[in-house]
Amino acid sequence: MNPNLIRGLYALIDTTWLAPATLTDAAAAAIRGGARLVQYRDKTADAAERAERARAVFRVCRQLGAVFIVNDDVDLADELMAHGVHLGEHDATVGAARARLGPLAIIGASCYDSVVNAQRAADAGASYLAFGAFFPSPTKTNTRHAEPFLLRKAKALGLPLVAIGGITPDNAPELIAEGADAIAVASGLLTGGDIETAARRYAGLFLEAAGHGSPLPPHCHSPVLACSADLGKATRQLSVRTLTMRATTATIHLDALRHNLKRVRALAPRAKIMAVVKADGYGHGLERVAQALAGADAFGVATLTDAERVRRAGLSHRVVLLSGFDELGDLALVRELAIDCVVHHESQLAMLERSPAQAPQSLWIKIDTGMHRLGFAPEQARRVFERLRALAQVGEIRWMTHFACADDNDRERTDEQMARFRAAIGDLPGERSLANSAAVQAFSASHGDWVRPGGMLYGLSTFAHKMGHDLGLQPAxxxxxxxxxxxxxxxxxxxxxxxxxxxxxxxxxxxxxxxxxxxxxxxxxxxxxxxxxxxxxxxxxxxxxxxxxxxxxxxxxxxxxxxxxxxxxxxxxxxxxxxxxxxxxxxxxxxxxxxxxxxxxxxxxxxxxx
Incomplete structure (x- = not known):
């Protein structure tokens, strides 16, 4: 599917707002005003009436060059050879719709307020992801509320994003700025009396956001006429040619990963292991790595996207977001994924204090003992602990630091960092984590409660002039x-x-x-x-x-x-x-x-x- 098809105004032609006799006129007016997509919604009519009405609206879309989507009903979409179908939480699954309608059908999925649901829909073959309601909506009174920042988070999924729910010309620019590729509008489009003028106003917001002037009618700028107006069942069932891949292959040795995990256990038998799987599992593929390392006690990741991938891989381990959260909106996803966060800066403390009190969340306080990247100064440790402990939304608190020179066997500097860390925390409660891969192998005194091996799990040496096999590791x-x-x-x-x-x-x-x-x-x-x-x-x-x-x-x-x-x-x-x-x-x-x-x-x- 051409992702440019899901762009601009998405008109919801809904029998909640329109008499059956006016459906085609409303669709035509919306398209003339700049709507790129039209969704037919009818929750009331019997099957025969719905099919007749949908067929008439589809005819208008074909004539004027807009994408035609059926709401909820895969059978009807298949019968009409529609361009696609939009599915809600209680409708057919994305996978079933894809199997029924074929590889070129447009399949939209309502994800409400959940990036996790969006990832599942993307994995199942969705063409676009719909979030909302963002604002109060007459047709979505019982829908979960979504925050605009979710659109920015969902951009990483690589699919077009549709915003829905209570959207007006005044609040739509915020959603477009956050990453909405399309805005789906029903009452704001259909209830003002002049549908075409309303559509022009909505469609013009996208051109304004791009720095252009007034919107053009769809037949002047839409790719739909050229590539999708005649999409039907026969077109959707076009065979897909199998491509010959390049000869270059990366083979991931799963037994080597497990061997290296056992090596960590042997070196640090009293510590729990946080297996670091950031950067797509050090380039090895996060999901396959995490599943191979399921014998670890936790996983360390650098981004929320990687945390989601660990959860989607079916793993319920503790997951620690090592770089912490960047903005207040991240905390909703942190809680949804049930992961731990590292707190390393004053700005994060302030955001936590502003966040609503919810189920207690586990945090790790990072102390900067000499790396000078992330972390609080050692003398701030007690103050930070007391501020966090006072918050109802904070649960268990743990501690960590990171060594600068353990891979150089610089014993003096690493010993100094260990001493600073212990002095900073003193008798404050909470488990400790100091050791990275190099310290696991060279500084047993640093093992503490948790070790955080990264490179050594993949068979990589952290030491100059030594190979992984010199250290008892196997390349993965x-x-x-x-x-x-x-x-x-x-x-x-x-x-x-x-x-x-x-x-x-x-x-x-x-x-x-x-x-x-x-x-x-x-x-x-x-x-x-x-x-x-x-x-x-x-x-x-x-x-x-x-x-x-x-x-x-x-x-x-x-x-x-x-x-x-x-x-x-x-x-x-x-x-x-x-x-x-x-x-x-x-x-x-x-x-x-x-x-x-x-x-x-x-x-x-x-x-x-x-």
Missing amino acids: MSLSTRLISIQQLSTGDAVGYGAGYRCPRPMRVGIAAVGYGDGYPRHAPTGTPVKIAGQSAQVIGRVSMDLLAIDLSAAPAAEIGSEVLLWGPQLPVERVAEAAGTIGYELVCGVTRRVQFAASQASEPVSVAA
Whole structure:
């Protein structure tokens, strides 16, 4: 579906407000005024009457070039070959409607005041997500109230957003500014006497928001005529061609994740484990990682979106939002997801004090002991604790800090941070968490009540000049591709952009289907190691977006189709990172979405000679 179809005024042609004989005239007036979409709502008529009326409204939409949506009734949408259907909480499921109407049908889902419901609808195949009622509405007297900020939160879901409920030309700009792609209007459009003029006023709000002038009628600017006016059942059932994916594959070794979790347990047997799965599980895929690490006691995330993903993965563990919340509106979603928040700044204290008293929420106070990114100064610890403890909406309080140099084995600085943390908290109650991956492995005195391993769970070394396998860890990702060409080059021939590499002798050069568009580092220099069919080789020339040149001198058996290992158990990512002047964390987090991902239950054996 073209997302531009869900844009602007969405007219609700509703028999609550209109006599049956006026439905088509009302629809035509709304479209002439600039409505891009028309939804037919009829809660009263019998099936035959509803079908007849809907068919007449659909005819007007086809003639004038608007999208036609049926409210609630999948059977009717299918019978009429409508462009789509809008579903409420108690109607057919999105998945069932998608299966019935086909891959090109427009399927809208009412999400009310819940981003979690919106994510479920998106996962099931919804085309757009509707939130509201935002304001009091004559037709939605019993509907849950939604706050405008939810639209901004829901933008991360990547689908068009429709705002609904009590919308007027005066309050609509706030919703558009927060991210509404369309506004659905019934009474505000249909009850004033001049539907076309009212529609022009609503439609003009979107052009004003974009910095344009008066709205054009839909036949002058709508993509609907070109691509959807004739959408019917036959069109919706067009077969979808299966695309051939790139050869580049990231294989996630689930047993390696579980092995590394056991390694943490062995190193910190008395501490609870908060498995850090931020940045999409360090690039490994948050859901698969969290499920593989279900033996942890909690999960640490950086964003509310990641917290939602943990919940959608079916996990009821404690989830800790490590960077805390940014604005007062975040707290509603924090409570809905039942997650813990880190509090690290005075502004967050003020927002908590302004938030309505609800069920007590668990918080973590972060103390800045020397990292100087997030956290309260040590001398503020008691004051912050007392302010939070006085709030009815605050439940358990825990403590954390973060080490700056544990990965450098800088014992003096790390010992100083531990001492500051303990002195700051003193005898105040609450569990403590200090240790990141490096401290789990190198500073047993820091383990406390909770440890927060991140990189080590993925088999990554946090220490310079050490590989993960040196620390008893197993790499959780292999990145591989294949050779798609082999060139026989002569002495002096240049390879790649900039002609920066010239062959010192006659050479076989393999071209692999991977580049910085896949997340392989563009700055990887000549000499960066790869493996081809188990044999060592090296990159030559400049890494391009899609392709990588490899010297095949040490891999004489290589041929087109041979597997190229870029990193994995037989080639530690730390070696590649060192050659490229970065760290393994950056490489695994940087693998892009065009790479195929596959999960493997069995870990590959690690070659320490790699």
